[in-house]
Amino acid sequence: MTSAAAKVAVIGGGISGAVCASLLAGRGVAVTLFDSGRGAGGRMAQRREVMEDGTELRFDHGAPYFTVTNDEVAQVVGGWEARGIVAEWKAMFACFDRATGKFTDFEKEGSTKKYVGVPGMNSICKSLCSEDGVVAKFGVTVGKMDWLQDRSSWSLASLDGKDLGNFDYVVATDKNVGSPRFSGLTGRPPPLDLSLFPRLSVMVQDIPVRPCFALMVAFSEPLAMVPVHGFSFNNSDSLSWAFCDSSKPGRACVPPNRQSWVLHSTAEYASKVINHIGPRKPSVDALAKVAEELFREFQATGLSIPQPIFMKAHRCHCYRWR
Ligand SMILES: Cc1cc2nc3c(=O)[nH]c(=O)nc-3n(C[C@H](O)[C@H](O)[C@H](O)COP(=O)(O)OP(=O)(O)OC[C@H]3O[C@@H](n4cnc5c(N)ncnc54)[C@H](O)[C@@H]3O)c2cc1C
Known part of the structure; x- marks a missing residue:
């Protein structure tokens, strides 16, 4: 890419788009980043909730952490650590077997470094x-994205038809831009007609998408029978992971004795629900039902899970991913 006059549009302000935009801007490229959401983060998201007593709670309801396996990435993450937007989460993980009611496979301390954004996953x-x-x-x-042959540039328009400008290059970070799922969500054709790009179409189809619901709960005191900060579930039909969000570095807004947890559903459970309710945003009632079911499963572990103190309209909040 010739950076001198290049104008690039990046679609998506998740980690892929944000890193891409930052790297390009660092090389002098004029970058405009668009995201449907209210702010940056994408699936590395944090949600702010306010309890009835005014206490603020924040939940990383997307990716709970990340690991690094590549030297080049390690260098980048080291830079983020130095800037204070990332910290190591010194968390102990294990697996919980729902059939036996026992924790197994305790991770060796420090075996894999886990990183989190500070103060939220979206901070990066x-x-x-x-x-x-x-x-x-x-x-x-x-x-809408149209290639203008005569100008050798891409013309972008918003969902409501507003002109977003012309760009030499477009970086799309979400397969939605060319997928029927976009139509399922918006009722409109996807921005990019992938039938014009058969190779890209095949590559996009190969990107796996696994649905998940995240349940955000807060307790007035620590879960005494849970000896770890995160655990996967074995033999559970509906729960796959649980993470103690408040044990992450930089989550100072949680009063010391309270704990906040994020539970992830299994993809199978999420698929079943989505098949039932359809691809559009789930209703409040549908989310409340998911929250009930996931929380019931958490309580059924026998780990003395108390009633949560974070209750809004429907006790716990569920967020549907994908
Ligand atoms: C529940 C859950 C748990 C996870 N656990 C882990 C984990 O433990 N470790 C790990 O490493 N990863 C984990 N992941 C995966 C990780 O979060 C994602 O791989 C990563 O965040 C994807 O980043 P991205 O930038 O590629 O995409 P996204 O974060 O999805 O960003 C794409 C962005 O594009 C925007 N967008 C899409 N279409 C348009 C459009 N037409 N116009 C404007 N904007 C648009 C979207 O709003 C979105 O913000 C998890 C994800 C979830 C949901």
């Missing part, structure tokens, strides 16, 4: 999207 993306040279536009869904 937020910081990268606000770097010099990155113009970030949130709350904007790219609804």
Whole structure:
């Protein structure tokens, strides 16, 4: 890419788009990043909730942490650590067998370094999207992308038909831009007609998408029978993981004795629900039912799970991913 006059649109302010935008801007490329969401983060998200007594709770309801297996990435993450937007989560993990009611496979301490964004998983993306040279536009869904042969550039328009400008290159970080799922969510054709790009179409189809519901719960005191900060479930039809969010570094907003947890559903459970309710955003009632079911399963572990103190309209909050 010739950076001198290059104008690049990045679709998506998740970690892929944010890193891409930051790297390009660092090389002098004019980058405009668009994201449908209210802010940066994508699936590395954090949600703010306020309890009835005014206490603020924050939940990393997407990716709970990440690991690094590549030297080049390690260098980048080291830079983020130095900037204070990432920290190591010194968490002990294990597996919980729902059939025997026992924790097994305790991870060796420090065997794999786990990193989290600080103070939230979205902090990395937020910081990268606000770097010099990155113009970030949130709350904007790219609804149409057209290649203008005569101008050798891409013309982008929003879902409501607003002109978003012309760009030499477009980096799309979500397979939605060319997938029927976009239509399922918006009722409109996807921005990119992938039938014009058969090779890309095959590659996009190969990207796996696994649905998941995340349940966010807070307790007035620590879960005394849980000896770890995160655990996977064996032999559970509906739960796959549980993470103690409040044990992460930089989550100072949680009063010391309280604990907040995020539970992830299994993909199979999420698929079943989604097949039943359809691809559109689930209703409040549907989410409340998911919350009930997942929390009931958590309580059925025999780990003396008390009633949560975080209850809004329907006790716990569920968030549907994908
Ligand atoms: C519940 C859950 C648990 C996970 N656990 C882990 C884990 O433990 N470790 C790990 O490493 N990873 C984990 N992941 C995966 C990780 O979160 C993702 O791989 C990563 O965040 C994807 O980043 P991305 O930037 O590629 O995509 P995304 O974060 O999905 O970002 C894409 C962005 O594009 C935007 N967008 C899409 N279409 C348009 C459009 N037309 N116009 C404008 N904006 C658009 C979306 O709003 C979104 O913000 C988990 C994910 C989830 C959901």
